[in-house]
Amino acid sequence: MQTLLKLLVGLFDALVVLFMSVSRGLGLSYAELNILVYCGLVPLGWLGLVVLRQRRYKWLLLAGTLALVGFAWLLRQPGSTGQGFYNYNIRLLEQLGRTTGLGYVLVSLLMGVLIPAVAAGLLLLVPRRRALLLWAGLLALLLAYFWLGTRLA
Structure with missing residues (x-):
């Protein structure tokens, strides 16, 4: 278990x-890139x-x-809400990490890697006529x- 955690x-x-x-x-802030990846590139990849x-x-x-x-x-x-939204995400991930006992790093990986990967898998597995839905x-x-x-930022 300790080895998996280190990994x-x-x-x-x-x-x-x-x-x-x-x-x-790219000349972006870390927060801007993070938001673009998870709110833009991931859904575009899906x-x-x-x-x-x-x-x-x-x-x-x-489109x-x-x-x-x-x-x-x-x-x-x-005046963009980008940094505020990023800060909100960090606070939410920290809170979820404390609440679940998993910690910030594991919750971040769960939300940022595992869930998008599972969603991609589902998009490949559902019947074609349901994929767009x-x-x-x-x-x-x-x-x-x-x-x-x-709104909460």
């Missing part, structure tokens, strides 16, 4: 280093899985990419979380 902490540390390097390279299964929705991938670019632009604007449901949950975060 997970190492994974978390590696992800932080990667995010810091990418954020510097949509990519839907499009792989149903080509007729490829126009949605273009999603344009939305991501717009979202990135909004995050860079003065599942993606829309996942996106709605994420948007509700984002909306709540901006």
